[in-house]
Amino acid sequence: MTIFDNYEVWFVIGSQHLYGPETLRQVTQHAEHVVNALNTKAKLPCKLVLKPLGTTPDEITAICRDANYDDRCAGLVVWLHTFSPAKMWINGLTMLNKPLLQFHTQFNAALPWDSIDMDFMNLNQTAHGGREFGFIGARMRQQHAVVTGHWQDKQAHERIGSWMRQAVSKQDTRHLKVCRFGDNMREVAVTDGDKVAAQIKFGFSVNTWAVGDLVQVVNSISDGDVNALVDEYESCYTMTPATQIHGEKRQNVLEAARIELG
Structure with missing residues (x-):
């Protein structure tokens, strides 16, 4: 078990209610598919958790507020699947104190030239939504990462994973x-x-x-534990004659092991 098992990253989809229930249903399906694929195939260090769509200012603000107060949440990955007017994000981003990453991707790897129509254009508007989100991030001087690439692309996976490790480390050190x-x-x-x-x-x-408190702990280490650690030294390294059994520096090795254990 590692520290990454103690945390999760929230995957938030930006849209707006004006698209209507059918389009938003498709957006949710796409989001579920992407998150499941990333969790199973991208070798990310911690789990992505899909949150409800952010389609109104209140919904977005609630997600950001909940992220702040959830100790397991290490940060937010935001995907603007469709156009999401960025003024809706101002209050949420203002209060957000967790790391933020904008994932600029499309559900389809290529345009379906033989069947593309306005319904398809209406559903897949990352280019529009991502630009809008990028503007408000720059306008607010919001520190955040941006990963551009298809969600099945290995390079995108690696960049998201790298950001995740930093986000988890930041969250974990808050308790250091x-x-x-x-x-x-x-x-x-x-x-x-x-x-x-x-x-x-x-x-x-x-x-x-006080150093005296540390000395008490060091002195409490048993000889058995010290000898076990020295055995590990000898199995991993070639010891000089002076540090081997009966060597003139042997006691130095024993003391160093005791200090390490303390």
């Missing part, structure tokens, strides 16, 4: 607690200011503990 031993503030230059900035910017909680 950093311990600094022996931080006695000698010749301090607002050292605690850096700790405050780390928590404000990254979510790291950085606090100081």
Whole structure:
């Protein structure tokens, strides 16, 4: 089990209610197909979860608000399947504090020249919707990633996977607690200011503990555990004569193993 098993990324489809129920039903079917394919074939580090369509400002705002408060949600992937007027996204994007990726793709890999009609054009408007979403992102100075490519393309999979790893890492470090031993503030230059900035910017909680507390933990490590770790050293590396059994530096190896375990 890895940290990626603890998180999921929400897949959000942008559209608008004016398309009518039949077109929106087809949009939902396409979205389900794409998400299922990405989850089974793209080798993504964590699961994509399809959310309800975002067709009104209130729906989009609710999705972004829920994402903020769901600890399992590491970020949002947004696909503008059809045209989605971008003013509908302003409130949601303003409050969103999770990583965002715009996936600029089409359901079809190629245009069906023998059967294309206005119904097809009405349903597949990523070029229009994606441009609109890109504008509002730039206008709001919204930091986000953009992946362009067909959803079956391996390169697109790799780029989404790379973004996912970064998104999960960012979410996971929000719970990170950093311990600094022996931080006695000698010749301090607002050292605690850096700790405050780390928590404000990254979510790291950085606090100081006495070296004596660490020494107690190191000293509590059993000889059996130390010897087991040294055996692992010897199985992985070629030890110099001085660090082997009865060597003059053998005790240094034992102490290093004890410190590592502590």
